[in-house]
Amino acid sequence: xxxxxxxxxxxPEVADLWDALLRCLTARAGVAASxxxxxxxxxxxxxxxxxxxAAALMCGLAFARTAAPWPLPLAAIVPAPERxxxxxxxxxxxxxxxxxxxxxxxxxxxxxxGLTVPGSQSGCYAALEFLGGTARFAGTVGxxxxxxxxxxxxxxxxxxVAPVDAFALDLMRxxxxxxxxxxxxIATTPSRPSPLFVASAGTPPPIVAAWRRxxxxxxxxxxxxxxxxxxxVRRFVAVEREDYATLATRAASVDxxxxxAAAWRDARP
Numbered sequence: 001x002x003x004x005x006x007x008x009x010x011x012p013e014v015a016d017l018w019d020a021l022l023r024c025l026t027a028r029a030g031v032a033a034s035x036x037x038x039x040x041x042x043x044x045x046x047x048x049x050x051x052x053x054a055a056a057l058m059c060g061l062a063f064a065r066t067a068a069p070w071p072l073p074l075a076a077i078v079p080a081p082e083r084x085x086x087x088x089x090x091x092x093x094x095x096x097x098x099x100x101x102x103x104x105x106x107x108x109x110x111x112x113x114g115l116t117v118p119g120s121q122s123g124c125y126a127a128l129e130f131l132g133g134t135a136r137f138a139g140t141v142g143x144x145x146x147x148x149x150x151x152x153x154x155x156x157x158x159x160x161v162a163p164v165d166a167f168a169l170d171l172m173r174x175x176x177x178x179x180x181x182x183x184x185x186i187a188t189t190p191s192r193p194s195p196l197f198v199a200s201a202g203t204p205p206p207i208v209a210a211w212r213r214x215x216x217x218x219x220x221x222x223x224x225x226x227x228x229x230x231x232x233v234r235r236f237v238a239v240e241r242e243d244y245a246t247l248a249t250r251a252a253s254v255d256x257x258x259x260x261a262a263a264w265r266d267a268r269p
Contacts, residue, residue: 001032001052002035002036002050002056003022003033003053004035004036004053006038007059008077009039010146010168011172014175014176014231017227021218021227021231023035024221024224025211025214025218028221028224029207030210031211044117048198053199053200054199054211055197055215057195057197057198058071058197060192060193060195060196061120062119064248069202072199075196075197075211075238076088076195076236079194080229080234081170081232086234088193089194090166091189091190092121092126092127092164093163093164093185094161094162094164094187094189095150095164095180097157097182098183098184105186108137110138111138111161112137112141112158113134113159113161113263114141114142114159114161115140115143115163116143118143118264121192121251122164123147125250125260126189127189128259128263129189130189133257134263140264140267141158141268141269142264142268143264143269144162148168150163151172151179155182161186170232171232192246193243197236199211216235216238218236
C-alpha cells in the first residue's frame, strides 16, 4: 500500500517533512506501506483513483464528488495558524502582484484569473463562487495545476489574480518566503472543510482503524508533533463524508450557472 501528501508538498523541503511524518505514522500504525511522491506533472486525480491507498491527502471537493465506491475518510487537517480558529477548515487567498494597483476585487474587472485544475475547491470553485463567476474577467489562465504555479503565474504577470489554497500559501511563507514575496492577498474566500487523509475503498478495516488512531494521536507523539509544528499542523481530527456535502452542493451551483465550464473553455496555459 502507499501513503502520500502531494497536496501540501509545496516545496522540496516541505515534501521531505511530510514524508518524514508519514514514515513516522506508518511505523506507529504497524502497516506495510511505502511513502511515494507522485509529483507534478503527474495528475493528482490519478493518485486518488488508486486502490492501494493506506493514507493520502485529498481535496474535500474531490472527496465529496467521488462516485461509489467512496474513499474512506481517516482524518482532516487542523492548521496551526490563528486564522483557522483551531478548526478543520481552510480557505482560498486571492493574490495579486505586490505592485498591482488593485485594492479590491472590484478592481480586477477586465483582468485575467489563474486557476489550478477544473475540479479543485481552493484553486477554482472557491473563487468562482466568491467572485460570482468569470464575467468580470477578460480571460482565464490555466490549468496551473499547483498553488505554487498559481503564485508564479501572478508574480510573472501571466495572471492578474489567482486563488491560492491559504494553507499552502502559509506553508510557502514559512518555508520559502521568496516564492510569495512578489504577491499580496487582496481578498479571502469563506472557510470550508479542510482537505483530509483518505484510504482507498475496500481497504481492510484494521488498516483503516490503525490510521485513524495514529492520525488522531499524532499531536501527542513527540517525533510526530515536532514534524507537525514544522508543517503548521495543530492536529488531525476525525471527519465523516457528510461533513463535505456542502462543498458538492456549492460546486453544483457554480456548474449550473455555467461559470466553471466558461472558465475552462477559455483557459490558456
